[in-house]
Amino acid sequence: MTDPSPQQIKTLDRDLGRIGRLEAATMYASRPLIAPGLALIFMTLVGIIAMILMGQQPMGFVVVAATVFGAYMALNIGANDVANNMGPAVGSNALTMGGALVIAAICETAGALLAGGDVVGTVSRGIIAPEAVAEPQVFIWAMMAALIAAALWINLATVVGAPVSTTHSVVGGVMGAGIAAAGFAAVNWVTMGQIAASWVISPVMGGVIAALFLWFIKAHILYVEDLIAASRRWVPVLIGVMAGTFATYLAIKGLERIVDIPLGHALLIGLAVAAVMTVLMRPVIRRQSEGLENRKKSVKTLFAIPLVFSAGLLSFAHGANDVANAVGPLAAIVQAVQGGATVDDVGIPLWVMVVGGLGLSVGLILFGPKLIRMVGSEITKLNAMRAYCVALAAAITVIIASWLGLPVSSTHIAIGGIFGVGFFREWYAEAVLQKTRNGTNLPVEERARRKLLRRSHFLTILAAWVITVPAAALLSGGIFLGLNLITL
Numbered sequence: 394m395t396d397p398s399p400q401q402i403k404t405l406d407r408d409l410g411r412i413g414r415l416e417a418a419t420m421y422a423s424r425p426l427i428a429p430g431l432a433l434i435f436m437t438l439v440g441i442i443a444m445i446l447m448g449q450q451p452m453g454f455v456v457v458a459a460t461v462f463g464a465y466m467a468l469n470i471g472a473n474d475v476a477n478n479m480g481p482a483v484g485s486n487a488l489t490m491g492g493a494l495v496i497a498a499i500c501e502t503a504g505a506l507l508a509g510g511d512v513v514g515t516v517s518r519g520i521i522a523p524e525a526v527a528e529p530q531v532f533i534w535a536m537m538a539a540l541i542a543a544a545l546w547i548n549l550a551t552v553v554g555a556p557v558s559t560t561h562s563v564v565g566g567v568m569g570a571g572i573a574a575a576g577f578a579a580v581n582w583v584t585m586g587q588i589a590a591s592w593v594i595s596p597v598m599g600g601v602i603a604a605l606f607l608w609f610i611k612a613h614i615l616y617v618e619d620l621i622a623a624s625r626r627w628v629p630v631l632i633g634v635m636a637g638t639f640a641t642y643l644a645i646k647g648l649e650r651i652v653d654i655p656l657g658h659a660l661l662i663g664l665a666v667a668a669v670m671t672v673l674m675r676p677v678i679r680r681q682s683e684g685l686e687n688r689k690k691s692v693k694t695l696f697a698i699p700l701v702f703s704a705g706l707l708s709f710a711h712g713a714n715d716v717a718n719a720v721g722p723l724a725a726i727v728q729a730v731q732g733g734a735t736v737d738d739v740g741i742p743l744w745v746m747v748v749g750g751l752g753l754s755v756g757l758i759l760f761g762p763k764l765i766r767m768v769g770s771e772i773t774k775l776n777a778m779r780a781y782c783v784a785l786a787a788a789i790t791v792i793i794a795s796w797l798g799l800p801v802s803s804t805h806i807a808i809g810g811i812f813g814v815g816f817f818r819e820w821y822a823e824a825v826l827q828k829t830r831n832g833t834n835l836p837v838e839e840r841a842r843r844k845l846l847r848r849s850h851f852l853t854i855l856a857a858w859v860i861t862v863p864a865a866a867l868l869s870g871g872i873f874l875g876l877n878l879i880t881l
Contacts, residue, residue, distance in 0.1 A: 467752020504712025600813025637667025
């Protein structure tokens with residue numbers, strides 16, 4: 394056998410190079426399909442489990458289908474909603490993306506399984522009058538349509554990079570199915586008016602509170618002569634405030650399914666935790682600040698660890714509360730199939746809670762990074778102090794809203810806090826420039842270039858918020874009518 398000639402070797406190398414490039418291109422092209430493929434596998438496994446548990450019962454196929462759609466809804470909630478908790482921590486570099494995904498997955502699942510909704514109002518907590526959909530089959534198709542429509546809408550919002558309220562998506566879905574089933578008179582329009590008001594109230598409240606805390610940090614820590622001494626005085630207090638706020642938040646929101654704690658008692662718990670944490674953190678902050686240079690960058694490092702804990706606590710509370718958005722309609726369908734009648738409150742079976750909790754975590758891991766990056770870094774630049782203000786504002790706003798009885802969205806509050814920080818940064822920078830340039834005006838182009846908040850994201854998110862309920866309602870109404878036609 395003769396050795397190959399140089400020309401043959403050259404031709405072989407060229408062919409191997411083409412094959413290598415083809416394999417690389419194939420891998421690159423197939424990469425976007427990996428996450429949807431894994432999500433499809435998860436939904437298939439969930440459907441098989443539901444078939445084993447419920448498939449032998451009458452109308453068991455309905456429960457299997459609802460379980461698959463419930464898993465799909467949970468995946469979308471994990472992809473969209475969890476970014477509000479982890480985005481600030483990742484954007485401020487207090488957490489890596491991988492660390493954020495691990496912490497969020499653990500805390501979301503723990504919150505869903507340990508403190509998740511034991512009881513949920515089947516007819517969207519008062520959105521639709523129960524007597525309007527009293528017939529079991531009508532009720533089942535209404536809940537199925539609401540589940541599918543809400544999941545589709547959240548999926549679309551995630552694709553376009555708009556963090557929307559999953560609660561409002563479910564509310565809109567149930568409202569649309571209820572209208573299609575029983576007309577406009579079936580809707581509790583007072584409750585819907587309160588929800589519409591919360592679109593404005595909750596993000597504005599979150600933005601104002603976040604801006605006030607950022608102003609306090611700038612005025613009392615960052616822009617004083619001795620930054621280290623100011624940090625030793627105020628950072629333990631701020632950490633204590635955060636700990637006390639989150640203790641109150643978890644008492645009234647994250648643990649409400651386990652034990653009913655009145656708001657007054659929750660506030661006392663928060664005050665006690667804040668006082669204890671302030672005392673405990675003084676020597677810790679003093680030790681951490683030893684040897685630090687007297688500059689802003691040094692101060693920012695002192696907020697990193699509290700921010701990580703706040704992200705984990707927010708995820709726990711989110712898993713405890715928002716898992717009902719994924720499995721509430723599913724639990725209602727299970728109850729209706731088993732009992733043959735609708736009731737105002739239903740228990741959520743453990744296997745349904747597991748579907749919701751795991752779905753949140755799987756959706757977060759597979760699809761969450763895109764929105765986490767957008768929330769954490771693309772709206773406005775966040776550091777540890779600004780992210781701290783956003784997290785604290787979110788918890789405080791939820792507490793105030795609970796006290797006032799307002800139905801608010803954690804998504805709207807967190808994004809409102811980020812917008813508040815961005816607008817405050819612009820205002821503060823403008824005020825400083827006014828002093829340094831002695832009142833002279835900058836050209837319009839230069840003024841636009843110096844904007845610290847991306848207007849495109851602001852308008853996209855605002856538009857998504859406004860149309861969430863009507864869009865989910867229209868989708869749900871159409872799906873409900875389609876399901877009715879199929880089953881006639």
